[in-house]
Amino acid sequence: MRVYTQTDADPTFVKSAPVAVIGYGSQGRAHALNLKNSGCDVVVGLRKGGEGARRAAADGLKVAGVREASEQARLVAVLTPDMTHEKLFAEEIAPGLKEGDALLFAHGFTILYGRVRPPKNVDVVMVAPKGPGDLVRREYEKGRGVPCLFAVHQDATGKAKDRALAYASLIGGTEAGAIETTFQEETETDLFGEQAVLCGGATELVMAGFDTLVEAGYRPEIAYYECLHELKLIVDLLYEGGVAKMHQFVSETAKYGDLVSGPRIVNDETRQRMREVLKDIQSGAFARDWILENQAGKPRYAKLLEKDLAHPIEKTGRELRDRMAWLKPGANSRAE
Numbered sequence: 001m002r003v004y005t006q007t008d009a010d011p012t013f014v015k016s017a018p019v020a021v022i023g024y025g026s027q028g029r030a031h032a033l034n035l036k037n038s039g040c041d042v043v044v045g046l047r048k049g050g051e052g053a054r055r056a057a058a059d060g061l062k063v064a065g066v067r068e069a070s071e072q073a074r075l076v077a078v079l080t081p082d083m084t085h086e087k088l089f090a091e092e093i094a095p096g097l098k099e100g101d102a103l104l105f106a107h108g109f110t111i112l113y114g115r116v117r118p119p120k121n122v123d124v125v126m127v128a129p130k131g132p133g134d135l136v137r138r139e140y141e142k143g144r145g146v147p148c149l150f151a152v153h154q155d156a157t158g159k160a161k162d163r164a165l166a167y168a169s170l171i172g173g174t175e176a177g178a179i180e181t182t183f184q185e186e187t188e189t190d191l192f193g194e195q196a197v198l199c200g201g202a203t204e205l206v207m208a209g210f211d212t213l214v215e216a217g218y219r220p221e222i223a224y225y226e227c228l229h230e231l232k233l234i235v236d237l238l239y240e241g242g243v244a245k246m247h248q249f250v251s252e253t254a255k256y257g258d259l260v261s262g263p264r265i266v267n268d269e270t271r272q273r274m275r276e277v278l279k280d281i282q283s284g285a286f287a288r289d290w291i292l293e294n295q296a297g298k299p300r301y302a303k304l305l306e307k308d309l310a311h312p313i314e315k316t317g318r319e320l321r322d323r324m325a326w327l328k329p330g331a332n333s334r335a336e
Helices: 026-037 051-058 066-072 082-096 133-141 160-170 183-198 200-215 220-229 231-249 252-265 268-283 285-295 299-309 312-321
Strands: 019-022 042-045 062-064 075-078 102-105 123-129 148-154 178-180
Touching: 019 026, 019 066, 026 042, 026 051, 026 133, 026 160, 042 051, 042 066, 051 062, 062 066, 066 082, 075 082, 075 160, 082 285, 102 160, 123 160, 123 183, 148 160, 148 183, 160 178, 183 200, 183 268, 200 220, 200 312, 220 231, 220 312, 268 285, 285 299
Parallel strands: 019 042, 019 075, 042 062, 075 102, 102 123, 148 178
Antiparallel strands: 123 148
């Protein structure tokens, strides 16, 4: 595996011409500010008069409409939610693209599933930081960075990879290391991780553990601490040093319970369900379902989300977190 660093990137492939960042959410704000601080000529493309436009202007960035920003730039970074890309590209971005421009995404969904079909005369690349925008910004400000994945879907100029690496370096990604991938690999693994482990798998496991204890007669407050609150300790250890560090810092009893009971929870049936989730992603079934759900106004999504947020663990958690002073804004600051 090759990890690309600062010495592999030539920032002039991006810095030599204006860059448009479309969107000013978590990733959009981080990318725009990091690019600006790295010496790029940045314009943020947003709906005029919106909250995002006001915030970007307050941050000292140039703001224009999406079409105007796209026309001004030679690299257009599309950092709005996936389901907005098709309409936004057709109506606002495509008319402003010129031969030799670059179109950049932070996730491969839109390109992999054909929601956006760029013209053949532009580069199409991806730079995907492996962390939320707030972390991308904070690490950059510390002189560090968040690891990135990058990929080339279409190389119209012969310089698409150079442009992707340059962009990654300008937002801090090559400080931590960038790994080359494909739009397909990034999209399918990202969707699987979210669904089977990070979001879907983790929250269902937490809720099932909470329910099991409460149904057995244990108090919900105790169940919350054991099944959700302490999860952060374990995740932090895994994040910092993998399974080895987690085993190093938990008790012998916890380790033995892990080794003998973990495989009873995540068993052959669980692994088969994971393979089914992955198959739905690989076949495009999940993407089709999500696209149709959006087109219908997201009724099933809203119903499922409402059910998730109505789980008893949410009420218990709110009451307990109200007593956790360290979670309140400014809790870690000291008076001068």
